[in-house]
Amino acid sequence: MQQQFRQKLIISIVAWAIAIIMFFPIFWMVLTGFKTEVDAVASPPQLFFKPTLESYAEVQQRANYVFFAWNSILISVGATICAILLAVPAAYAMAFFPTKRTRKTLLWMLSTKMLPPVGVLVPIYLLMRDAGLLDNRLALVIVYTLMNLPIAVWLLFTFFKEVPHDILEAGRMDGAKPRQEIWMILLPLALPGIASTALLSVILCWNEAFWSLNLTSSSAAPLTTFIASFSSPEGLFFAKLSAASTIAIAPIMVFGWMSQKQLVQGLTFGAVK
């Protein structure tokens, strides 16, 4: 008993030490966001200081932070809604009326995720330029929808398969058309699954930084692009960078904590449960 307790104590200390080291940069950034620019570069770094909201106020006043946050929200939510609307009918068809080709179709959809973005940067950039969509939110909505569509189909497919077929069949017997069947019976039953699919899609869109950096610059820039503008070497704005970054990652981190399980399923296409 004594020995078991000691072992548990040692594991606790090691695990917590690692957890704290991993989380430390985030913790330090949140802290720095509440400092003045002077305190932020104080040497040695200060753990205790007089907190201020100065940097938050300035990020909004000088850089119009809310505008970029709004872009991020519109793009992630827009792309997520499009992806789910496209994915629900396809996942429904494959989950309830599988044919010989269903397996192949699913794997093919997965394989479209394997195309590295850098391989198609040139054509997508030129297509968007010719369509007048450079630095336009619509460009990112289109790209993110297609990027997340395979994941959405896969996740919804696995969730739909867990819905008892009898219930849907009963509805069909009563003369429900597919559209009614999806809306009135399937969606309410699979709502938790759809919610977690949406959550994963929002997380992935929010943090995507390859396409946002290459396709947007100012008027359609989401937070990933906005934060990158702090990399310019003129002047070090540690406190403002930290304040802006903290609000940029806070909502998604909470979402992420909430949806760990679905995250694993979605990111591994159900290969790890």
Place this chain on the structure above:
Amino acid sequence: MDMTHSASLSTMIGGQKGRAVRTLPLMAPSVGLLFLWMIVPLVMTLWFSFQNYNLVDPTNNGFAGLDNYTYLITDPALWSALVNTLVLLGSVLVITVGGGTLLAVLFNQPFFGRGIARVLVISPFFVMPTVAALMWKDLMMHPIYGVISSVLRGIGLSPIDWFADLPMGSVVLIVSWEWLPFALLILLTALQSMDHEQKEAARMDGARAVTMFFFITLPHLRRAIGVVVMMETIFLLSVFAEILVTTSGGPGDATTNLAFLVYIKALLQFDIGGASAGGVIAIILANIVAAFLVRSIARNLEV
């Protein structure tokens, strides 16, 4: 007997009725769009890679044959970019998969405050790449104001100018910090589905912790580790934001990977043909990995 017979009959009818639902219109939008998304850029990239096409020099156009490729292959920048891509990929994989496996085993043990500790340790995965990179560059690794420099000074060592002296090491550090939680999260999930009875039996037989790790835990994790390696590979081949905001590929081309080289060629030098040839090379690299990944996922797919 009669009951089961009629039941199977009704499912048969139900099944037939089911097949009467036309699935084509339901599938078509997703399949069609994904098909376009895959094939159009792919064909365009291939097409451009055989063309002379420069955005700022419209006189230089037409079929280039293999010129873009021969130019690229004889360009030392490509080889150093390939080496950088593979060094980045290999280092991050070793760190995240090795570290992730050990951490998964550790965080699977019962200990005080496990729930909160787990949340803390996976948090870096949810930090957007530009924030992660700048947070490390400015707050942690800055040679004067960074926390690491202060710690080094505090223990009497001289601070390191990370991005000048150890550029690739610094990028590896940042990217590993982002992906270690991913490996941990997946492997931890896989561990939780492990058969407890098997573990108990081994413990009863007097197996030691190390033996258990190598003969029970590791074989159980093999598939999950495979998936982690392959998923990470797909993403790590395109590491871009972390490089753009920290080193911009430098100093020199010390941290220019394939993704960054294509970006430089396309959007800074406007050499569409050359950039496309680079893109094709990236696609070939990714496809080699993807073939394995799809096969391993297919094995687990029940339709």
